[in-house]
Amino acid sequence: MSHDHHGPDKGILRWFYTTNHKDIGTMYLVLALGSLLIGGTMAFVIRAELFEPGLQLVDPNFFNQMTTMHGLIMVFGAIMPAFVGLANWLVPMMIGAPDMALPRINNWSFWLLPFAFGMLLCTLFMDGGAPNFGWTFYAPLSTDYAPPSVTFFIFSVHLMGISSIMGAVNVIVTIFNMRAPGMTFMKMPLFVWTWLITAFLLIAVMPVLAGVVTMMLMDIHFGTSFFNAGGGGDPVLFQHVFWFFGHPEVYIMILPAFGIVSHIISTFSRKPLFGYTSMVLATASIAILSFIVWVHHMFTVGLPLAAELFFMYSTMLIAVPTGVKVFNWVTTMFRGSMTFETPMLFSIAFVVLFTIGGLSGLMLAIAPADFQYHDTYFVVAHFHYVLVPGALFSILAAVYYWLPKWCGRMYNETLGKWHFWLSFIGVNITFFPMHFIGLAGMPRRIPDYALQFADFNAIVSVGAFLFGLSQLIFVYNIWRTTLGKKGEQATDKVWEQPTGLEWQIPSPAPYHSFQTPPKVD
Amino acid sequence: MKISPWKITLIPIAMFGFGFALVPLYDVFCEVTGLNGKFYSTAQSESNTTQEILSEHVVNLRLTAHAESRDDWLFHPERNVIAIQSGKMIKTHYAFTNPTNQDITIRAVPSIAPGHWAKYLVKIECFCFDEQPVPAGGSVELPLQVTLSANTPEEVNHLTLSYRIYLKSGGES
Numbered sequence: 099m100s101h102d103h104h105g106p107d108k109g110i111l112r113w114f115y116t117t118n119h120k121d122i123g124t125m126y127l128v129l130a131l132g133s134l135l136i137g138g139t140m141a142f143v144i145r146a147e148l149f150e151p152g153l154q155l156v157d158p159n160f161f162n163q164m165t166t167m168h169g170l171i172m173v174f175g176a177i178m179p180a181f182v183g184l185a186n187w188l189v190p191m192m193i194g195a196p197d198m199a200l201p202r203i204n205n206w207s208f209w210l211l212p213f214a215f216g217m218l219l220c221t222l223f224m225d226g227g228a229p230n231f232g233w234t235f236y237a238p239l240s241t242d243y244a245p246p247s248v249t250f251f252i253f254s255v256h257l258m259g260i261s262s263i264m265g266a267v268n269v270i271v272t273i274f275n276m277r278a279p280g281m282t283f284m285k286m287p288l289f290v291w292t293w294l295i296t297a298f299l300l301i302a303v304m305p306v307l308a309g310v311v312t313m314m315l316m317d318i319h320f321g322t323s324f325f326n327a328g329g330g331g332d333p334v335l336f337q338h339v340f341w342f343f344g345h346p347e348v349y350i351m352i353l354p355a356f357g358i359v360s361h362i363i364s365t366f367s368r369k370p371l372f373g374y375t376s377m378v379l380a381t382a383s384i385a386i387l388s389f390i391v392w393v394h395h396m397f398t399v400g401l402p403l404a405a406e407l408f409f410m411y412s413t414m415l416i417a418v419p420t421g422v423k424v425f426n427w428v429t430t431m432f433r434g435s436m437t438f439e440t441p442m443l444f445s446i447a448f449v450v451l452f453t454i455g456g457l458s459g460l461m462l463a464i465a466p467a468d469f470q471y472h473d474t475y476f477v478v479a480h481f482h483y484v485l486v487p488g489a490l491f492s493i494l495a496a497v498y499y500w501l502p503k504w505c506g507r508m509y510n511e512t513l514g515k516w517h518f519w520l521s522f523i524g525v526n527i528t529f530f531p532m533h534f535i536g537l538a539g540m541p542r543r544i545p546d547y548a549l550q551f552a553d554f555n556a557i558v559s560v561g562a563f564l565f566g567l568s569q570l571i572f573v574y575n576i577w578r579t580t581l582g583k584k585g586e587q588a589t590d591k592v593w594e595q596p597t598g599l600e601w602q603i604p605s606p607a608p609y610h611s612f613q614t615p616p617k618v619d
Numbered sequence: 620m621k622i623s624p625w626k627i628t629l630i631p632i633a634m635f636g637f638g639f640a641l642v643p644l645y646d647v648f649c650e651v652t653g654l655n656g657k658f659y660s661t662a663q664s665e666s667n668t669t670q671e672i673l674s675e676h677v678v679n680l681r682l683t684a685h686a687e688s689r690d691d692w693l694f695h696p697e698r699n700v701i702a703i704q705s706g707k708m709i710k711t712h713y714a715f716t717n718p719t720n721q722d723i724t725i726r727a728v729p730s731i732a733p734g735h736w737a738k739y740l741v742k743i744e745c746f747c748f749d750e751q752p753v754p755a756g757g758s759v760e761l762p763l764q765v766t767l768s769a770n771t772p773e774e775v776n777h778l779t780l781s782y783r784i785y786l787k788s789g790g791e792s
Contacts, residue, residue: 200624263631267624274622305631309638324642327728328687328785330748335645339638402735 126183133175169233194278292357355492367434440514455483476536506606527561
């Protein structure tokens with residue numbers, strides 16, 4: 099036992115062997131950034147093809163592979179690992195713990211991911227091409243009519259599922275067992291609360307995803323007929339099992355965002371968060387409701403009236419706790435002494451644009467209206483509004499907000515503002531017109547379209563290129579601040595009056611923090 | 620309150636099982652609610668079919684046929700519309716021809732619309748889910764015997780029975 103061993107290991111092996119929550123958090127965030135750029139490149143291919151009607155650049159099958167891989171990589175490779183990375187960095191520091199409860203499991207959950215995504219990307223170069231059945235992989239498209247690479251896709255989903263489950267168990271055990279003395283549940287920072295609830299959603303539904311891909315595997319290779327009507331199965335069963343996972347999954351991708359913006363809005367409004375208790379309860383209600391709304395993704399499969407009504411009303415009910423949250427954020431800002439640093443700009447944009455995404459969600463929740471909106475660009479507009487200026491903006495805000503604490507230097511505020519404004523303009527040019535072409539009837543997942551959609555599609559593509567390229571400013575800003583070692587030294591508090599234990603330790607956060615737990619009163 | 624990671628791990632294990640439990644639950648749910656038009660009475664024990672009295676309630680039963688797409692089989696009902704009434708047995712058949720030069724085994728999956736009236740169509744003989752070998756270039760007649768349930772309410776004014784033919788898959792190839 100060497101007691102003078104306090105710093106990280108030297109050399110590249112540090113990253114393979116590390117059990118330090120800060121190292122692992124960094125690796126998760128780097129992986130997420132890499133996935134964001136790869137998935138973004140695929141979005142470039144999609145938007146370039148759709149820039150004008152007709153088939154120009156890629157053949158339709160490759161286009162389908164791009165939409166599928168874009169969705170899978172953004173959901174499982176960018177958004178989810180980014181939130182796990184933030185949880186790794188922040189949860190121990192916020193609850194006054196020295197590390198995660200299960201550090202070796204933590205290392206393993208991360209290192210499964212590069213293999214999972216490496217394998218998924220390899221399918222692009224296989225005979226028959228990558229998965230081309232959409233990120234929702236509906237059977238029988240993903241079974242009877244799937245390319246041979248579907249087996250690799252299934253294995254990669256299994257790996258990332260195992261990784262997510264282990265990560266979630268780790269977060270739950272850390273939060274339950276390792277809080278500093280005096281930190282009761284109702285004193286926990288909101289990011290910790292939202293992640294605790296997210297982790298419970300993860301352990302409840304990721305196994306269902308594993309189950310549905312296992313059934314696919316058995317249908318494809320072992321002669322079962324779960325989803326094969328010819329063998330007595332039912333393709334609609336696939337949609338039920340998938341969306342039983344899929345709907346809680348979309349809250350997995352947004353609940354941690356709620357926590358992040360709650361912290362940031364409070365700091366830059368220089369007021370405590372309005373309605374902490376109602377925030378916690380609203381998060382929990384959203385999580386519980388998320389289990390009884392899944393059929394709203396499949397209103398058009400042929401359901402009895404009672405089911406249409408039940409799932410329509412239960413879906414609309416989710417607007418109530420979400421409305422509580424938006425009210426709380428706005429009220430926190432009300433009469434606050436606000437300043438508009440980059441993290442705050444992203445958070446305010448989050449509140450406004452996520453609300454737009456929520457409202458289009460309410461429109462989609464109306465079952466009779468959904469029969470027209472179903473599978474159109476309106477749906478694409480809706481979920482991109484909640485995932486890009488929703489989940490992604492909150493992650494960007496979090497990185498700007500906590501980066502000075504992580505690396506001890508301030509990012510470049512001017513570049514941050516440029517990044518924000520170009521992203522904000524780009525994201526709206528990209529996704530707002532999609533509402534209109536969707537309502538006008540343009541179906542999603544098509545490489546070619548009717549001529550009347552040409553103008554709006556050209557606008558959307560220009561917006562997408564602007565949005566995509568402006569992310570390079572972010573990459574440069576991060577590189578400049580961390581590896582480039584530029585930027586002024588950050589103070590321990592970094593911002594004016596931030597609340598939370600993470601601001602009590604020095605900047606940059608030492609490799610080992612809170613070796614002795616702080617007292618919380 | 621301290622919790623053990625092992626106990627937490629039971630939740631994902633149980634949920635993995637729950638994912639598979641959704642398969643029978645889904646069938647039970649369809650059976651209880653009559654969704655999907657999948658569940659219907661076949662020569663049931665209450666034998667409301669054996670009654671002699673011809674009911675006055677006549678319902679038009681439309682028969683439709685779908686062969687699995689991408690295959691050039693011929694599949695059609697003998698008659699497209701049949702008037703059925705309680706107490707009267709109707710015999711008819713579907714004809715299936717396999718003009719390809721390959722021996723095949725087919726399986727028919729029935730569906731009744733509207734689903735919530737499916738229980739009033741009583742099938743005495745049906746080729747549902749049976750495996751039927753069809754030689755290359757051969758034809759088969761698939762017999763069907765139906766009647767209307769005696770306790771069919773007055774508002775039931777139409778029924779559609781549809782068969783879709785699939786190439787048998789699963790199991791051996």
